[in-house]
Amino acid sequence: MKTGISGIVALIVVLVLVIVGFGSIYTVRQTEQALVVRLGEPVRVVTEPGLNFKIPFIDSVISIDKRILDLENPAQEIIANDQRRLVVDAFARYKIKNALRFYQSIGSIQAANIQLTTLLNAAMRRVLGEVTFIQIVRDDREGLMNKIRDQLDKEADGYGISVVDVRIRRADLPEANSQAVYQRMQTERQREAAEFRAGGGQKAQEIRSKADREATVIIADANSTAEQTRGAGDGERNRLFAESYGQDPEFFAFYRSMTAYENGLKSNDTRFLLRPDSEFFRFFANPSGKPPAAKPQ
Numbered sequence: 001m002k003t004g005i006s007g008i009v010a011l012i013v014v015l016v017l018v019i020v021g022f023g024s025i026y027t028v029r030q031t032e033q034a035l036v037v038r039l040g041e042p043v044r045v046v047t048e049p050g051l052n053f054k055i056p057f058i059d060s061v062i063s064i065d066k067r068i069l070d071l072e073n074p075a076q077e078i079i080a081n082d083q084r085r086l087v088v089d090a091f092a093r094y095k096i097k098n099a100l101r102f103y104q105s106i107g108s109i110q111a112a113n114i115q116l117t118t119l120l121n122a123a124m125r126r127v128l129g130e131v132t133f134i135q136i137v138r139d140d141r142e143g144l145m146n147k148i149r150d151q152l153d154k155e156a157d158g159y160g161i162s163v164v165d166v167r168i169r170r171a172d173l174p175e176a177n178s179q180a181v182y183q184r185m186q187t188e189r190q191r192e193a194a195e196f197r198a199g200g201g202q203k204a205q206e207i208r209s210k211a212d213r214e215a216t217v218i219i220a221d222a223n224s225t226a227e228q229t230r231g232a233g234d235g236e237r238n239r240l241f242a243e244s245y246g247q248d249p250e251f252f253a254f255y256r257s258m259t260a261y262e263n264g265l266k267s268n269d270t271r272f273l274l275r276p277d278s279e280f281f282r283f284f285a286n287p288s289g290k291p292p293a294a295k296p297q
Contacts, residue, residue, distance in 0.1 A: 024056045028063075035062040035099050045099045064099045065109065068164055071116050077174065078125055084133040089170040092120055092152065098160030105159045116156060120166070123151040136171050144168070 027050070028034045034046040037060050046052055047066070054061060071092040078086050094116065096102045106112045127148050128136055136144060145166050153163035241252070 024053050026052055026054060026061045028052060031065065031067050032063045033066045033096075033099050035064060035103050036060075037062060042100050042103060047099075062103065064096055064102065066096060066099075068093050068095045069109065071113055071120065073117055073120050075170075076121055076124065078128050080128060080133045080136060081130055082132045085174055086128070086133065086136060086171050087174055088124060088128065088136075088168060090120065090124060090148075090166060090168045092116065092149075092166045093164040094156065094161050095164060096160055097162040101158075101160030103160075112159065112161060115159065116152070116161070116163075119155050120148070120152055123148045123155070123166075127151065136168075141168060141171075 026034065028046050028048065030049045032049075034052070035042055036044050036046065036054055038055070038058055043059070071094060073090050073092065075087050075089040078088050080086055094112075096112075102112070106115060127144055131140065131144065135141075145168055149163055149166035152166060156163050
């Protein structure tokens with residue numbers, strides 16, 4: 001009987017020791033840092049990974065992430081220094097550098113995200129409200145992001161947080177303003193296109209007019225040259241005819257009559273009546289073209 005009671009007592013003692021042993025050790029992972037709290041009061045922070053010990057049932061361990069954390073900020077409408085409205089979409093990266101201060105001031109990642117979102121929006125309004133639209137979207141974007149990061153890091157230091165980076169993902173006009181700008185740009189481009197077309201049409205008309213003028217001059221010169229050549233040819237022909245007539249008037253008269261017969265007696269619809277003894281047919285009656293001699297009476 002005593003042996004059975006002793007065995008039960010020994011088993012209970014072993015169980016208690018196992019429970020106490022497991023309750024007195026904890027593991028810190030590579031991506032975490034541990035805050036040991038004793039009866040509600042923080043006593044130490046463990047940043048090195050490995051196996052550690054604590055007082056069981058009295059100490060509790062709170063794990064806090066020590067990696068770089070993301071903060072996604074909803075798009076905000078901000079008024080720049082030149083009174084231009086902008087929709088700014090930004091995000092931040094931060095890490096917890098002081099676990100004790102973080103635990104005492106905020107306590108959780110969710111609460112830290114809410115607080116940092118408020119601080120980030122305030123920093124963006126302060127920094128971007130001092131510069132113009134062009135500086136934000138083109139000229140000094142990198143410098144402005146660094147300035148926002150520095151201000152946010154300074155304010156987040158009180159919560160044990162270090163801000164690693166702040167980036168403006170997009171900075172653009174509101175949708176209504178963007179449509180108006182696009183419409184104005186489209187109208188401007190259409191106006192420029194119309195000017196280019198008008199200039200091109202005027203240039204084309206000038207080229208066409210010049211070409212027509214040059215063609216008229218060329219044709220006139222060609223006609224003049226042709227008339228001169230034709231006149232020279234006619235003169236040369238007349239000269240040759242005159243020389244031929246002077247050398248043999250009878251043959252010249254015969255040749256002219258043959259040419260007249262050829263041109264006048266072609267097979268066409270022209271019809272005319274002549275007397276057989278007319279001057280036109282004199283070579284039909286006599287090859288020499290002389291009128292027949294009168295018969296003696």
